[in-house]
Amino acid sequence: MSVVLANTYLITTPINGVDDLSQKLILSGLQFEILDPLELGEEWSQIHTLENKVEVNTKELEIVDRVLTAYQPKGLLESFVDHRALGSANEVLQARDNKSDLKTIVHKLDQYLDLENDENGEGNPTKSALEYIKSTLSKYNINPEGLQPKDYKLISAYHASLELDIKLSQVREKIFSTKANSNTYFAFFSVDKLVAKAFEKLLLKEKVNFEKVDWNKEIVVWRNKGGLSAFQGVAQSLGTIDTKEVDPTVSISVFFTLFFAFCLGDAIYGLILAIFCGYFLYFKKLKKNYQNIFRLFFYSGLVTVLIGALQNSWAGDLLINSPARPFVEVFQIVDLLNPDSPAILNVFLKENGGISPIVFMLGLSAFIGLINIFCGYILHMVTSLKSSDFGKFKMELNWLLFILAILGTIASLSFAEALLTPFAAVVVITGLGLFVLNEGKNIVGKILGGLGNLYNLIGFFADILSYTRLIAVGLTSGIVASVINLLAKLVFESIDIPVLNLVLALLVLFGGHVFNLVVALFGAYINPLRLHYVEFMPKFFEGRGRALKAVDSDFSRLNLNYHSK
Amino acid sequence: MSLSVVFALFGLAISVGFGAIGSALGVGSVASIGAGLLSKEPQKFPQVLALAALPSTQALYGLLFGFIILTRIGLLGGTAQTFDDATGLAILASSIPVGVACLISGAAQGKAAASGMKILAEKPQNLSQAIVLAALIESFAVFGLVISLLLIFVGIKI
Numbered sequence: 063m064s065v066v067l068a069n070t071y072l073i074t075t076p077i078n079g080v081d082d083l084s085q086k087l088i089l090s091g092l093q094f095e096i097l098d099p100l101e102l103g104e105e106w107s108q109i110h111t112l113e114n115k116v117e118v119n120t121k122e123l124e125i126v127d128r129v130l131t132a133y134q135p136k137g138l139l140e141s142f143v144d145h146r147a148l149g150s151a152n153e154v155l156q157a158r159d160n161k162s163d164l165k166t167i168v169h170k171l172d173q174y175l176d177l178e179n180d181e182n183g184e185g186n187p188t189k190s191a192l193e194y195i196k197s198t199l200s201k202y203n204i205n206p207e208g209l210q211p212k213d214y215k216l217i218s219a220y221h222a223s224l225e226l227d228i229k230l231s232q233v234r235e236k237i238f239s240t241k242a243n244s245n246t247y248f249a250f251f252s253v254d255k256l257v258a259k260a261f262e263k264l265l266l267k268e269k270v271n272f273e274k275v276d277w278n279k280e281i282v283v284w285r286n287k288g289g290l291s292a293f294q295g296v297a298q299s300l301g302t303i304d305t306k307e308v309d310p311t312v313s314i315s316v317f318f319t320l321f322f323a324f325c326l327g328d329a330i331y332g333l334i335l336a337i338f339c340g341y342f343l344y345f346k347k348l349k350k351n352y353q354n355i356f357r358l359f360f361y362s363g364l365v366t367v368l369i370g371a372l373q374n375s376w377a378g379d380l381l382i383n384s385p386a387r388p389f390v391e392v393f394q395i396v397d398l399l400n401p402d403s404p405a406i407l408n409v410f411l412k413e414n415g416g417i418s419p420i421v422f423m424l425g426l427s428a429f430i431g432l433i434n435i436f437c438g439y440i441l442h443m444v445t446s447l448k449s450s451d452f453g454k455f456k457m458e459l460n461w462l463l464f465i466l467a468i469l470g471t472i473a474s475l476s477f478a479e480a481l482l483t484p485f486a487a488v489v490v491i492t493g494l495g496l497f498v499l500n501e502g503k504n505i506v507g508k509i510l511g512g513l514g515n516l517y518n519l520i521g522f523f524a525d526i527l528s529y530t531r532l533i534a535v536g537l538t539s540g541i542v543a544s545v546i547n548l549l550a551k552l553v554f555e556s557i558d559i560p561v562l563n564l565v566l567a568l569l570v571l572f573g574g575h576v577f578n579l580v581v582a583l584f585g586a587y588i589n590p591l592r593l594h595y596v597e598f599m600p601k602f603f604e605g606r607g608r609a610l611k612a613v614d615s616d617f618s619r620l621n622l623n624y625h626s627k
Numbered sequence: 628m629s630l631s632v633v634f635a636l637f638g639l640a641i642s643v644g645f646g647a648i649g650s651a652l653g654v655g656s657v658a659s660i661g662a663g664l665l666s667k668e669p670q671k672f673p674q675v676l677a678l679a680a681l682p683s684t685q686a687l688y689g690l691l692f693g694f695i696i697l698t699r700i701g702l703l704g705g706t707a708q709t710f711d712d713a714t715g716l717a718i719l720a721s722s723i724p725v726g727v728a729c730l731i732s733g734a735a736q737g738k739a740a741a742s743g744m745k746i747l748a749e750k751p752q753n754l755s756q757a758i759v760l761a762a763l764i765e766s767f768a769v770f771g772l773v774i775s776l777l778l779i780f781v782g783i784k785i
Contacts, residue, residue, distance in 0.1 A: 531766065
């Protein structure tokens, strides 16, 4: 399973070893959390924590950041790319030793950039001042007009050393000593089991005493590999799983991509999205905080291509009105907007009672919702089995049978009346179960609990109806896309000047589709998220776990992990 | 132009107009609170924009339905259809669910998203919660749209 408990250690160290040890741990790249002893309870309030002596210079940090940003490639697309320099722990420590030199360099660079901006504006250009700064910087072999990669790296390392101070001060806040033994300092550390060996080895090498202890709470490391991590992120916004819960990541990965695909619902849009995200994921170094969302969009985009092709939506009807028509129509199963289309499902519906394809698809989306919600019930049953809560398990099983029997009764009314009696009997039995099995202590409690359970039935049908949004939202993007195509066509036909009409039509086409794609993307992201957070996940997910909040060994301007890999 | 077409155009006016009013009210209230937040933390512009854009879908739903009416009665490309007054009135009626639902849900969603700015200001990592709370209200616009779509595609024969 992808949910494991973290190891917790109590470390004993003399006072003069504290900073050195913390620094080594942070720079080692091993993710660890330093735990707050106050979380342990009242009796620990007697301890005294280390006085915070690490000086944190946030203003300097801002200046360094500004300078580094100024020398980065610019543009919307570049803003997704990770421009951190690759460095090592040693370089950070060296930068810290060379603090004063680096400070001068950065401040001069900042002044230079400031003056240069002035010059480009309307202010009085101060050529001599610029020259002066240039000559000062030349002492350090730095040309402010274009920063060499090695200098960029040096300044990044300086930035990292300033960030290291912040991390150190965070660590120091939680190191403590007791009255009885005021020269020895203690700290609780928690690390991922994967790196526990390496962590212990490091402590042994530093000759630090440590022992494995039980922390009062279970600290959880929740990890899914590769593409699944993006879907774990969806669940994680609701809370962290604990070891007794079932990891919903796999089911989220199936449903989220499917819902997204229905909401976007267009093959070309899906293709554009997948290519855009795939390019950044596989050919560029993507920033860490964008990785999950790009992965999410990449996989969802791929599924959208499939769903869009099945629905015969290619940038609306763009390809259907083009010579590519025979190729794209191979894939179509249903055409929502054109009931007379030769698509398989349309023909079938026409021959069997003439239901409109839109109505059929609305029904289908409700059915997908039914599967999604049943999946939620089953996950809840597994969770209650895992935590040996058999009462809840019975309750949920009873509820599932109740719902199934009600649906069976409704279905048998119109299709097979012979099955009506058995289904109705199950409804009655499980309906009684709703009253008997609930947690109420006495008769009044049981009755009230049962009525509450019955009331949930309304919630159940409201949940199912909510899934019809999949088709409604998908239809919106498709129809607006077709309208854009139509407008472009009208522009092309109504202007008589040969080349101009083509240019204007292409402009309408391009601008319109970009606009529609952005708006549709928004809806296609929000709506599946809502279905997960409101309809699906509350059925089983409680998120009571306590996640490992690791001290980040990652610096915002310098990438150390590159070397530790 | 016959009276039936005028009825249908009233339907168009209701769906597009009401949808746009709802979105305007909604986006307006989010944006005005967002501007206050941006004065202190301009780097949060993308997140503020995402929240402010939430209530804009109502206008889109209204617009979508307007286009559907236009294509159904053949005023946007194709040949103009002829239909009786009752059908025109039916088209007018079919636009009321989406129009009214979008008008009110847009304004309400704006309120919810505006309050979400507080989450963004203090706990930006919980932005998704603010978005989900506001997205709850989206459902009601979608319900209106679903019924209107059913009416115009299935209920009304031209």
